[in-house]
Amino acid sequence: MFRTVLVANRGEIARRVLRTLRQEGIRSVAVYSDADADAPFVAEADVAVRIGPAAARDSYLNIEAVIAAAIETGAEAIHPGYGFLSENVAFAEACERAGIVFIGPSTDALTVMADKITAKNHVAEHGVPVVPGFSAVGMDDEAIAARCAEVGFPLLIKPSAGGGGKGMQVVEAPADVLEALATARRIASASFGDDTLLIERLVVRPRHIEVQVLGDNFGSVVHLGERECTLQRRHQKVIEEAPSAVITPEMRERLGAAAVAAAQSVNYRGAGTVEFLASGDDVSEFFFIEMNTRLQVEHPVTELVTGVDLVREQLRIAAGLPLDFTQDEVTITGHAIEARVYAESPERGFLPATGTIVRFTPSARARNDSAIESGSTISSDYDPMIAKVITAGRTREEALTSLISALQETVVFGVETNIEFLISLLARDEVRGATFDTGLLDRLGTPERVPTAPELITAAADAMVRPPENGTWGARDGWRSAGPAAVIVSHFLDGDEVVSGTADDGNAAAQASFAVDTDGGLWVHAGAQTRRLVPLSRRALLERHLASLEEAEHPSDPQARAPMPGNVVALHVADGDTVAVGDRLVTIEAMKMEHPVVATAAGIVTIDVAMGEHVRRDQPLAHITAPTTDSAPTTDAGETDA
Structure with missing residues (x-):
């Protein structure tokens, strides 16, 4: 066995690999970028x-730097985790x-497996x-469109290189092909070069x-059963489970045989995953999608139902x-389910969120593979997944119920997350009954923001007038809305809405968790909800009211703002162009995802940013002015129309 292993990755997967290295008594080496200097995985490695x-591209994808670090530290082997260099032939x-x-x-x-066409x-x-389906290599757009018509619609256009659903486009009709x-x-060029x-033909209602x-x-090649990864949003998996609720023992044998055949065809060694699409109308019909020649994000559910440490097997x-x-x-016992926790805002179209983790408290009832701890920084440089919560049970229902409870107990203060969305998703009839397909989450669309529970506001109000004994709030001069504990009503800014709460006898606060961020925001967790409430004084309330009156009297030109921090990767219009509502103006790239910004009003556009510019959240990208019209059209003879 190796004496020293370098982990060429970051975040939760680096911590996961480091855990097995410690258990096996192997010296570990972490590599890190400037953004991750204080990350938990860096502190947990031996070196x-x-x-x-x-x-x-300048750190985790820098092959020379990673190899140099391995040589410098005497590493005999490198574990690439997943993503980054894990499937890079040159590396x-x-x-x-x-x-x-x-x-x-x-x-x-x-x-062979890196290229979807070849594979x-x-x-x-x-x-x-x-x-x-067919490969588009060497074909122009006209020839591709003709072949698409021969195969039939709907179709799926996807990059041959890469993975994770990046760049995939669903085409319903010939007019949408170009x-x-x-x-x-x-997207393929930017992400994979x-x-x-x-x-390919699009399998309808696929699993x-x-x-x-x-x-x-x-x-020797063996399979460890299947995982159900159907619950996806924009081709990114959200919930995974093992085994699948719809796979019979006979079909499991057929799937396993196909997966083993795919692996044996390339004399495969190590851990890998063979991915299939199964028809939702007839799950006995399945098709090969691709083979991921690495560990998968969702590997914990397989570990929990088989008892096999996949990282240990990779090392051996x-x-x-x-x-x-x-x-x-190989035996499969019970059921396991995993939920991916992302730093994102579901109500804003699942846009990535950034910030500092003020507090992170995972549930004790679940396996938690996390990238964060209290004090961690979430930047726009990397993928927004910050943790995985995994539970197991004797039955699927038991594992599912346990996962919902674990998510309700998970506290993340400092950035917006999708935890509340995950809880509501797991409670849906389609999930409970395992009747979903890969399009479910996209059909559900952007969820509406659930109103803040009254008891959560009450808890916040009680904390305002009865600060905890640990002094969390006592050290903040001028932070309370009115000072003395006799104040009954407290006012907060809850997103864009002002809410008010009346303090009770402390019962609501006793059931909640609190933290205060550096900007004075009060983070509150109670039940299944987490909210950031900004305390408002009476003066602040008056100022907001006056500002709203001013805006109503003198409205400004409609602005298109950046939905998140990121880089401008496309300008779809130029200064002076006429745009309609819904027209694309600018595309922002952040956390390996593209986000188009569209016009919310019709008129003449002025672009306020440049290609490649890094923008902050809510920064104006463009503004639109109403088009001018002639008040009195004239005829060619110069006469005014009657």
């Missing part, structure tokens, strides 16, 4: 090496040249069922089923040891 600035080759073991498959397997054609030759091609190419596209496989260096295989169990010895 940590800075590899560059915040931008991933695996660089490890080989440096005499360092890449904890992953061979470069041949990486090469599809390859596994089809080995009897694995694939979705009908715009979808342009969008898919732009390769704009090659793959077009996303994936199979975990392990292969050693001696030709990479060290040249054979699998120490056979397919017949």
Whole structure:
């Protein structure tokens, strides 16, 4: 076994790998960017090496810097986690040249499976069922459109390189093909440096089923059952579970055999996942999507139902040891479900959120694989996932009920999260009954903001007039709305709304959790809700009222503002253009996602930003003025129309 292993990743996956390294008595090395200097995973490693600035391309994607850190620290092997360099052939080759073991498959397997077109054609030759479609390599848009018409609609256009659903475009009709091609190419080029596209028939009402496989260096390949990953938003998984509620033992055997065949076709070694789409109308019909040649985000649910530590198995295989169990010895016991917690605002279209974690308290009833602790900083440089909450039970219903309770108990102060959305999602009939498909979350759209519960406001009001004994509020001069404990009513800014609460005898506050951020905002958690309430004095209330009167009397030109911090990657209009409501103006990229900003009014547009500019949340990007019209049109003869 290795003596020293470098973890070439960050966040929760780095912490996950470090945990197994500690258990196995292996010295660990972390690498970090400037943005992660104070991150928990850096402190938990035995050794940590800075590899560059915040931008991933200059740090976590910098092959030379990662290899240099491994050589400097005497690492014999590198675990790439997932994302970043985990499926990068050039990185695996660089490890080989440096005499360092890449904890992953061979470069041949990486090469075949890295390209969706090559992978599809390859596994089809080995009897694995694939979705009908074609490669767009060497074809112009006209030829692609013609082939699309032959295959039939709806279609899915997706980048051949990369993964995670990035760049995928659903096309319902021939008229939409050209715009979808342009969008898919732009995202593919920016994300993967390769704009090659793959077009496939879209499976209606699909379920996303994936199979975990392990292969050693001696030709043995086993599968560890399936995971249901159907609950997705914009092709990004949100809830995962093992096993699937709709897969029969007979179908599990067929899926497992197909996954093993795909892995054996490339002499696979290490941990990998073979992903399939199953028809929602007939789950016995399934098609190969791709093979992820790495550990998956959702691997904990497989670990909980099989008892297999997948990171440990990766280490053993990479060290040249054979699998120490056979397919017949793999058992699936009970049920496990995972929810991904993102720093995002569901009510704002699930836009990423940034900030400092004022307090993080995970639930004691769940497995928590988290990237954060109290004091952690969430920036716009990386993916917005900050934690995974995983529960297990004897039955699916037991695991599901436990997960809802665990999420209700999870406290995150300092940034907006999707926890409240996750709780409501898990309570839906489609989820309880396992009747969902991959389009459910997109059909649900942006959720409306749930009104703040009265008891939460009451708790905040009680805390205002009866500060906790720990002095959290007592140290803030002038923070209370009126000072003495005799004040009965407290006023708060709850988002854009002013709310008021009357203090009770302290019962509501006793059931809540509180924290105050550096801007004076009061974070409150009670029941399933978390809110940031900004205390308002009477003067502040008066100022808000006067400002609203001024705005009503003198409205300003409609502005398009940045929905989150990010970089401008596309300008869709120019100064002086006439736009209609809904027209795209600017596209912002943040946390590996593109977010178009559209016109909310018709008129003449003026762009206030430049391509490549980094913008802050709510920064004006463009403004629109009403078009001028002639008050008295004239005829060619100069006569005024009657």
